[in-house]
Amino acid sequence: MEAPNRQDTKAELLRSAERLIAEKGLGSVSVKMITTDAGARNPSAVHYHFGGIESLIEEVFVKRYREIEAERALRLERVTESDPQARLVALLEAAIGPFLEACLEDDGRVYARFCLQFVSDPRFDYAKLILNAGAQTFVRLSEEIIVCLSQIPRARLEPRFRQSFVIAMVQAVSFSREVEAGTALPIDAAVKEAATCLAAYLSAPV
Numbered sequence: 001m002e003a004p005n006r007q008d009t010k011a012e013l014l015r016s017a018e019r020l021i022a023e024k025g026l027g028s029v030s031v032k033m034i035t036t037d038a039g040a041r042n043p044s045a046v047h048y049h050f051g052g053i054e055s056l057i058e059e060v061f062v063k064r065y066r067e068i069e070a071e072r073a074l075r076l077e078r079v080t081e082s083d084p085q086a087r088l089v090a091l092l093e094a095a096i097g098p099f100l101e102a103c104l105e106d107d108g109r110v111y112a113r114f115c116l117q118f119v120s121d122p123r124f125d126y127a128k129l130i131l132n133a134g135a136q137t138f139v140r141l142s143e144e145i146i147v148c149l150s151q152i153p154r155a156r157l158e159p160r161f162r163q164s165f166v167i168a169m170v171q172a173v174s175f176s177r178e179v180e181a182g183t184a185l186p187i188d189a190a191v192k193e194a195a196t197c198l199a200a201y202l203s204a205p206v
Helices: 004-026 033-038 045-050 053-076 084-102 106-121 126-132 136-148 155-180 187-202
Strands: none
Touching: 004 033, 004 045, 004 053, 004 106, 004 155, 033 045, 033 053, 033 155, 053 084, 053 106, 053 126, 084 106, 084 187, 106 126, 106 155, 126 136, 126 155, 126 187, 136 155, 155 187
């Protein structure tokens, strides 16, 4: 059997980290667990490829997030509503729709569970990571949502944005469980419900 090349080992480390963190939680997963699960022969493989476990975890998040971001960009172009409240819901549908649709597949559900662990950990600044990854759609969505919520002071909106991102991860994990149980709403209805709830949270009176 051929020895795995460097790119194969790196990909396996990413997959193992994502799955183990999704299953066990960030606090329960060690470098040794990841390297063993990935079949890496070198116990220093995580350090060699990523510099450390935190950089590995960040790359797991960003790698898949870029795919979701690309789909969001397409959906954002189709938002035509002019009424602020209707537009807010439509923008949020564009934001969360690709994430929920990914949860219809096994690997998407794993990523959703990983993300909930990731965004809940104070060691990681996911907003900064998204911006550093060149996520222009994330910036545009934020700007357009701010316009729809002109009645909410900016100082109150910023923490709501961060909190709503975590709420969206909870929604995705909940939808994942429903998919696995066979009780999930049709995807269009699930996206509408999630977006409507997020809109209500963001637009709640100060």
